Amino acid sequence: MFRNSNQARGKGKAKAKGKGKSQFKSSTKRKQGHYTSNQEKFFSFLNMTDNSVDRTRRANFSNVPANGINRNLNILNIKPTTAKKIVIKNLKSEPKLPEDYREQTWDKLKSAVLAIQKSMPNQYSLEELYQAVENMCNHKMAQTLYSRLHSLTESHVSRNIEQFLAESMDRFLFLKKMNETWLAHCNQMIMIRSIFLYLDRTYVLQNPNISSIWDMGLELFSKYILLNTLVQTRVVEGLLMLIEKERQGDNVDRTLLKSLLRMLTDLQIYEQAFEQKFLQSTERLYAAEGQRLMQELEVPDYLAHVDKRIHEENERVLHYLDTGTKYQLIHTVEKQLLSEHVTNLLQKGLNGLLEEKRIPDLTLLYQLFNRVKNGLAELCLSFNAFIKKRGRTIVIDPEKDKTMVQELLDFKDAMDNIVISCFNRNEKFGNSLKEAFEHFVNQRTNKPAELIAKFVDLKLRKGNKETTEEELERLLDKIMVLFRFIHGKDVFEAFYKKDLAKRLLVGKSASVDAEKSMLSKLKQECGGGFTSKLEGMFKDMELSKDINVAFKQHLNTQHTRSLSPIDMTVNILTMGYWPTYVPMDVTLPDNMVKFHDIFKEFYLSKHSGRKLQWQPTLGHCVLKARFKTAPKELAVSLFQTLVILLFNKYDEVSYEYIKEATNIEDSELRRTLQSLACGKARVLNKIPKGREIEDNDKFRFNNEFSHNLFRIKINQIQMKETTEEQKATEERVFQDRQYQIDAAIVRVMKMRKTLSHNLLISELYLQLKFPVKPADLKKRIESLIDRDYMERDKDNPNQYNYVA
Known part of the structure; x- marks a missing residue:
């Protein structure tokens, strides 16, 4: 094909020489008209499709020169055939545009x-306008076209x-x-740009220092409209006025706000002209509002107002403000309404919210304080201070001793619920809660430990039918939480041990499983050494059951005929495991004495070398009594039994006689008679009547006694703790502590040999597990010096030496 074209070109030249110039020109015009026609078809196609036209095809046609000839035959889809050959000849001169073409096109x-x-x-x-722009650009009039369009647009904007x-x-x-005006300008520039799109995509793109037609429109609008100081000020003040009205509760045209603020953003003067003034006005508004509402509103109402304001400002950002403003705006609201008033809010309302357990308000308080710097830290400190203050009122007041433990449990549950529900289970708040409880529980030395032990005793007694096993287990878990806060755990151990002994010996334990569960919890918390004696008590009770089975078999084989029909059960207690009981000799009936002697002989025959010591204070009996109304069974203590048995012989006896016949200690006898004659179940009548037992009182068996139950429990007095018992327990704890302090001092001095007073005190504080005062430690040091366990240094009296 290339060769044929050359041959055709050669033949064309030969013919031109023979025929003259006129033929050549005619041929050229015909070919020129042919190509011009195709180019016009392309422009028509471009106008109709606008942006959807294929860029590759436009690029190919962009090479068409001014005379309309395109030498790329493939673009026009012209294929040579064997019948016709195309001859392309060079023109000596290009055709010229009409002289008024530029002006006519621009006027259009x-x-x-x-x-x-x-x-x-x-x-x-x-389509015609687009074609005109493209023709002017192709004929190197793009710069003039852009300049004139710029002037025309500038003139229009300046008039506005x-x-x-x-x-x-x-x-x-x-x-x-x-x-x-802004919306009209935008629409106008969109339409103008659609006409001058070819200019925008060729000349503008080839000159980076020239703004696009759209940007040119924005720059001119900004220059003549908004960069005018008066106009810009009035626009910004008007916007601020609308926003202020909306903040006051009025309905405003948000569409207008959004459009104008978008205008400021598009013109790139949003931050400079509007944002700074907007934030300043916001700060002034909320600073004044915060000061005013802190005086007028209660804390819950104020918090609700702050939450509402933050929500409103977020809505403004969502609907019409620039998203870049959000952080500074919300920060300004939080600063003026929250940060500036954190201390006042906590002082004014936190205690009330916590006292009333206002969960929604506390949740909102936590969420809002979480938004400001140091807000949660301040809230945590105030929360801690409230717990210490409120807890101290529960612990310190002696009048609340009966309800102290239950109040502490309820208080702990309430505070735990607040930490979980309101404070998002924040670990810092949980730790602060524990620290506060540990602080105030130990403000009153020893008493909380004692009362917690007694509370456990109350819940583990057989008569406590208020809770199910599952509820009792949960309650014991809560009690163990309180137990962890106690420093003087030895006090708890002493009272718990004493009460456990009574429950086991008098048969008042609600459940062996519950008892062992509590024992397991104590062992897990304090170790095996803490519960070793308690575990020994349970072992003694189990061994006693086996001994009693063997003893009854022994009675059946040897002593059945000679003994009265008494069913006797004996508990063998290892002295080291159980509390110390004061020995007491009382006068027992002869048939009881016989049983004692038989059991003693039986036991010692099995366990030689051991010594048995009877404890009548722990004994209890079931008596069959015949009253005028009906026979009854009386569950009573051994002391009550001895008193009642006297009325088998006498209808009326005096206090002095009872004391002499039973040999019961005076204070114990008075308590016993009071329970029989002055309690709810009065099987004896006191003469004269009264609540107190006097020396000249007399007592008569109450034959008219009646009761709904067949078995009546009167031995509750055995479960009650006397003042003497409480003091004795406290004294035992004190003595045990003295021994532990002495042992700790000797242990430290034996290891260090020589130690100053201050260092010795510091070491003791680390080793001792119960609270102790420096004065008490000093007394024990002096005691050990007197007993030659240690001595003062001759050269330095403030230093001690260990004596080997």
Whole structure:
């Protein structure tokens, strides 16, 4: 094909020489007309498709020169055939455009732009206008075209400023007029750009220092409208006025706000012209509002107002403010309404919210304080202070001793619930809660430990039917939480041990499983050494059961005929495991003495070398009594039994006689008679009547006694703790502590040999597990010096030496 073209070109030249120039020109015009026709078809296609036209095809046609000849045959889809051959000849001169082509084309484009700016009908089609722009660009008139378009747009925008300079114009009307002008300008620039799109995509792209047609429109609008100081000020003040009205509760046109703020953003003056003033006005508004509402509103109402304000400001960002403003805006609201009033809010309302357990308000308080710096730290400190203050009122007041433990459990549950529900299970708040409880529980030395032990005793007694096994287990877990806060755990151990002994010996334990569960919890918390004696008590009870089975078999084989029908059960207690009981000799009936002697002989025959010591204070009996109304069974203590048995012989006996016949200690006898004659179940009548037992009182068996139950429990007095017992327990704890302090001092001195007083005290504080005062330690040191366990240094009296 290439060779044929050359041959055709050679033949064409030969013919031209023979026929002259006129033939060549005619051929050239015909070919020129052919190519021009195809180029016009392409422009028509481009106008109809606008942006959807294929860029590759446009690029290929962009190489078409001014004379309309394109030498790329493939673009025109012209294929050589054997019948015809195409001959291409060079022109000696290119055709010229009409002299008035530039002006005529610009007049056409100018009229179209003016029509758009004046919102009037356009007499030319967009296709024709687009074609005109492309033709001018292709004929190297792009720079002139851009310059004239710039001048025309600038002239139109500059005329618009006059309508905004009238001072009498209402602010809202001013904003609406500005918005209308802005929207009209945007629409105009969109339409103008669609006409001059070819200019925008060729000349503008090839010159980076020239703004696009859209940017040119924005720059001119900014220059003549908003960069005018008066106009810009009135726009910003109008916007601030609308936002302030909305903050006051009025309905405003959010669409207008959004459009104008978008205008400021598009013109790139949002931050400079509006944002700073907006944030300043916001700060002034909320600073004044915070001061005023702190005086007028209660804390829950104030918190609800702050939450509402933050929500409103977030809505403003969502609807019309620039997203970049959000952080500074919300920070300003939080600072003025929260940060500045953290201390006052906590002092004014936190205690009330915690006292009343206002879960929703406390949740909101936590969420809001979490938004400000150091808010949660301040809240945690105030929370801690409240717990210490409230807890101290529970612990210190002796009048609340009966309800102290239950109040502490309820208080702990309430505070735990607040930490979980309101404070998002925040670990710092949980630790602060524990520290506060540990602080105030130990404000009253020893008493909380004693009362917790007694509370456990109350819940583990057989008569406690208020709770199920599952509820009792949960309650024991809660009690163990309180137990962990106690420093003097040895006090708890002493009272728990004494009460456990009574429950086991008198048969008042609610459940062996519950007892062992509590023992397991104590062992897990304090170790095996803490519970070793308690475990020994349970072992003694189990061994005693086996011994009693063997003893009854022994009685059946040897002593059945000679003994009265008494069913006797004996508990063998290892002295080291059980509390120390004061020995007491009482006068027992002869048939009881016989049983004692038989059991003693039986036991010692099995376990030689051991010594048995009877403890009558722990004995209890079941008596069959015949009253006038009906026979009854009386569950009573051994002391009560001895008193009642006297009335088998006498109808009336005096106090002095009872004391002499039973040999019961005076204070114990008075308690016993009081329970029989002055309690709810009065099997004896006291003469004269009264609550107190006097030396000259007399007692008569109450034959008229009646009761709904067949078995009546009167031995509750055995479970009650006397003042003497309490003091004795406390004294035992004190003595045990003295021994532990002495052992600790000797242990430290034996290891260190020589030690100063201050260092010795510090070491003792680390080793001792119970609270102790420096004065008490000093007394024990002096005692050990007197007993020659240690001595003072002769050269330095403040230093001690160990004596080997």
